[in-house]
Each structure stands twice: as structure tokens, then as C-alpha cells.
Amino acid sequence: MSPVHYVALSVILFVIGGVGVLVRRNAIVIFMCIELMLNACNLAFVAFASMHGNLDGQVIAFFVMVVAAAEVVVGLAILMAIYRARRSASVDDANLLKY
């Protein structure tokens, strides 16, 4: 398997995640789609690192994981708060901040 296949897989995963973010309304599903996009990026980083034979991409992948973990903690806490206040996890219901 050439590295190009990894990159192609990464693109497919990223597009799936992106479409999920745009079309789904459940906040938890959108969250998981964002995780999918982050992981698609990680896959691309690692694939490029292997292609170029240096460690930079692998190190960045670790950083992304740490950021993703932190983001999940904060995001899930906000989701919990919204759900308690509105009895709904739909992002369309939380639309008070507008014109």
C-alpha cells in the first residue's frame, strides 16, 4: 500500500465528518463528526511523516489528540448544561444569540 492510499482514506474520512457537521442536528453526533475530522487530519499527518521520513507529522498528531481530548471535555460539559436548560440536544434549538 502506497502512502497515497492513506491520504485518500484521510480525505474520505474528513469529508464524511464535514458532511456530518453540516447536516446533523444532534449536538453529540456533530461532536463525533468533528472527532472524525480531527482523526482524518491525524491520519494525513502520520502518512506524510512516513512519506518524508521525519517525525514532525507524528509529533503534531499527538498534539492534535491532546487538543481533541481537552475540547471534548469542555464541549461535553457545555452540551450537558444546554441539555439541562432546554431538555434538547438539538443545535437548532440553541439559537438565541442572533441579530
Added chain:
Amino acid sequence: MTTVTTIAATGALKLSWLLLVFPLFGAVVLLVGGRRTNRWGHLLGVAMPVAAFVYGVVAFFSLLGDTDRSQDQHLYSWIPVADLQVNVSLLVDQLSICFVLLITGVGSLIIIYSVGYMAHDTDRRRFFGYLNLFVAAMLLLVLADNYLVLYVGWEGVGLASYLLIGFWQERPSAAVAAKKAFIVNRVGDAGLTLAIFLMFSEFGTTSFTGVFGSVRSGGSGVATALGLLLLLGACGKSAQVPLQSWLLDAMEGPTPVSALIHAATMVTAGVYLLVRSNPILAIAPDARIAIAIVGTVTLLFGGIIASAKDDIKKSLAGSTMSQIGYMFLGAGLGPAGYVFAIALLLSHGFYKAGMFLGAGSVMHGMDDEQDMRRYGGLSRYLPVTYVTFGLAYLAIIGIPPFSGFFTKDPIIGADFTEHGSGGWILGICALLGAGITAFYMTRMMLMTWYGKSRWDDNAHPHESPPVMTGPMVVLAIGSVGAGAFLIINDRLQDFLAPVVGVPPVSHGIFTVAGTVALVLALAGVAIAWLRYGRLPVPVMAPAGRFLTVAARKDLYGDAFNESILMRPGQWLTRLSVYFDNRGIDGLVNSLAALVGGTSGRVRKTENGFVRSYALSMFFGAAALVTLLLVVRL
């Protein structure tokens, strides 16, 4: 011209500030004291100017022996700022002492007269307060040793004039006349302030000695500008064309005010200003020509108005304008005329104040009737007023040996020797003015004192009390003798020589011009007798021809001001307001409306839906990536 050294005041002149303090004290006590001073207020109001007059006489005699020096009494430093040093100092010299004696002397007589004239007025105390304020301000004007302090007095007399014209403030006409006088005077005052600014910027000083010392080095351009600006200031205060319109309306004030302020003293302040500034005018011949022209125009202008007015006070006011025109003409002749302008000013102070007091006495006896067409045959009822008025009449039309003959004819005569061929035009106009003067004064005499009585049956003319006739008698004596006293033996000329110089040529007392003036005056008398003495005077004014109609409307002075100055001014303000609202505000407002409208539309994109934000982020990111690729490729 002899040089005059100014020395610090010595002897009696060390107390020259007393001149200001007396009337100022009277004004403050009467105006601040209020109703408590009602009972004795008029006595204090009379005592203070009289005290100032007594001091003035003492000062005059102590100055008499010492003619080549003027005395300067430093009071305090008013504005000690870097380059601008203004001291409040009183300059007692030959010119200012003449005015001090005129102001306090004639002023005291008129104020004594007011005790009787205003006896029935509930506000008599306030009247005397204002009169004292006026005397104080006028004395400050003539005693100042620099232009800035002079300006304080100048504005002070303007204020007193405003307060006294509008003294009967319950009459709308008096209130309007007071405002008009104040506003027209502002125009003139602007000229004086600009002159003071120019002095400071050019010479760095406003004191008389400083300005006169350095004006020669400033060149004739600066001197001409100064002369014209001072002329503008003088025109406003002295009611000369084109700022003449306020004086006729100022007759709304009580008659003693008209006598003191609008005949004898304040309106002559312009003449004082010009004569005082003679070193400036000496190197500004163009400004002198302008002054002479203004004076000539006004002397005809005022005479024509005076010939048509039926209101005795307005006719006298026109006459005052005309006489001050003669003084301006004299001042415009330079050294040949200064001394005669002052002589005419002093003798005019006597005879015109006497006439106004006579008119006031007639009004006092006729229930405040001012229309001469409702007088007639009054000489039997007011004999003292008649005689004093008659003497003043002989003085003003220039019958020898009364005052006017000695003081007015030299000005007419000097016209023909000054300003080249233009002087002949000035002289012929001045001669014509002498004829007009005789015409309107004779008309006034005939309509008031002779002929059949034309008043209503319920009017009971009676002579005024002695407190009023007394001052009139004294003024009549002045009208008879002042001219001869001042002119014969060149008394005034020698006295004033240190300040204004001497005329280059002496014409003597009996001149060709004087004789022609006398003949013209007699012709004026004859014409007036033909029209108003031989024929009965109708009670209703006849329609009159073009000139009469115009003169009754003050020769359209008000119409001119309204159509040339007021209406375009209003249009200009309306245009400015329109431009401000639509132009400047419109630009700012439309810009704000544009931003507001745009933002109102743009903010609709902030709809609160996360997915639409996410979509815009994706498109943004996609656009960025595309851009990067395009740039790299």
C-alpha cells in the same frame, strides 16, 4: 505744533480721580440703595455732578497757568501682561478739561432741570442714578490717557444712553428705540475696537503718547486705516451718515436725556475722538477727506430731516445731527478746523441743550404734546422759555454777535482753503447747510411761539417752575456769550494749541464766507416766514412733495438699512441654516444612514443556527485553500 511734555500730576490735579468718583458714587448709591433712597435720591443725584463741576473748575484754573504741559494721574496698572501694558491713568490736559467743564457744567444744569421735569415720575430716583452713571462714564471717556480706557468710557456712555432712552420701558416704542441705539452703536464700536487692535499689533501700545509717538514711523497706510476705523467708531456714537438712524428714535427718552446725552455731550464724543487723534489724522489726509465728506453729507442730511419733522424733539434731533456734521467737517479740515470744531461743540452744548430744555418746558406745560402743529402762539404763556429758546435760536442760525456766528462761520470759511478744489464743494454745501439751518429753526420758532394757538381746549399751557427755568436762563447766557468768549482774541485757540496745534492761516472774525452764510441764513429765515409766518399753519400736515415725504421718513434711512443690510442678512442666515441642515448635516446623516442600512441587512446573516455558521466556515476554508493553490500554481 509745540511739543507737549506729559508730567505726573501735581497739586490739585493729583485728586483728578475725584471727578470720576463723585458721579460714580451717586450712581452706585442710587441704583444699589433702591427705594430707600427715593426721598432724597434726586438731591444726591444733583449734588454729585455739581461737586465734580466745582472740582473741574479748580482743575481748570490750576492748568491755566501751565499751557505747555499736560498732567497725567496714574491710578493703577490694569492689564500688565508681557507686551500689553495698560494703565488706568487720567490725562488732564487742555482738551480734556474743556470737555470736563462742558460735561459737568451743562450736565449739572440739565440734572437740576430734571428735578422739576421728572417731579411727577415715580422712578425719578432711578433716572438720577442713570444720569450719574452717564456723567461718570463720559468723564472716563474724556479723561482716559489711552484708547482702551477710553473704550471703557465709550461703552459706558453707550450703556447709559441705552438705559435712558428706554427709561420709560413700559412703552414699546422706547424699548425698541433703546435697542436700536445700542445695536447701531455696536457697528461703530466694532470700528473702534478694530482700531485699538491695529494700534496694539502695529505699535504695541494703546496709550495716546505711545501711539502718537510711533504713528509717524508706521507709515501713512496704517495711519489712514486707523483714521477710517476711528471715523467708523465716531460715526456710530455721533449719529453721522451712514450710522445716523438711531438718533431720531432716541428722542423716545425723557427730554433732559435728549438734551444731555443726545445733544450736548455723548453724541459729541465722536468729535472728541477725532480731535484727540489729531496726530494720526495729521499723516492721513485721505482719512481727513473722508471725515469732511461724512460731516458734509450729514449736515445736509440732518438739516433736510429737521425741516420736515413736525415733532419738535425729532426736528431738534435732526438739527443736532446737522450741527455735529459741521463739527466733523471741522475736524476733517485738520489743524485749520480742530479748534473751531471744539468751539462749535462747546457753544452747541449750550444752545442745543437750551433748546431741548425749552422744548421740554413746552411739553411740560402742554401735557407732553410734541407735535408743533398743535402749538402756536405760546410766547404769551411761557415767557421765560420763549426768551431763552429765542436766544438759542439766534445763536444756532449764526446771527452776530451770538455764539453760532463765531463758531460755525470759521468752519465754513476754512473749507475754502483746505482740500484743494474739493474744499469748494464742501464749503458750498456748508453754506447751503447754514441756509437750511436758518429755515428749519425759524420754522420751529414760528410754529411754536407765534401765530394762532392750535392746541385743544383742555390744554392749559403754563410756565415751568424756577428749578427748570433757572438752568435754561444760564444756558441762554452761554448761548449768547460762549462763541464770542471763545473766539475773540483767539482764547480757545491759544488754550488748545498744545494739543491740536494752531490753524495755518487766520481768517479773522468777519470773512466773505461768513457774510455769505449770514445772507443765506437770512434768506432761510425769509423763506420760512413766507411759508409758516405769513400763512396759517394747518393742524393736519399737508401731503407735501417728494422731498418732504422723504424727509418725514428720515430720508429712508431705516428703509435703506432694512433693505440693504437687514433683509440680505436674513437671507444669508436662512441660506446658512439651509446649507447647514441639508449640506453639512445632510452629508453626515446620509453617511450614517448608509452604514445603518447596510449593517441592518448584513446582520440578518447572524441567524443563530450553528449549521449555517459551519457552512460559512467551510466555504471560507475552501476559498482560502483554493486561493492558496491558485497562487502557488
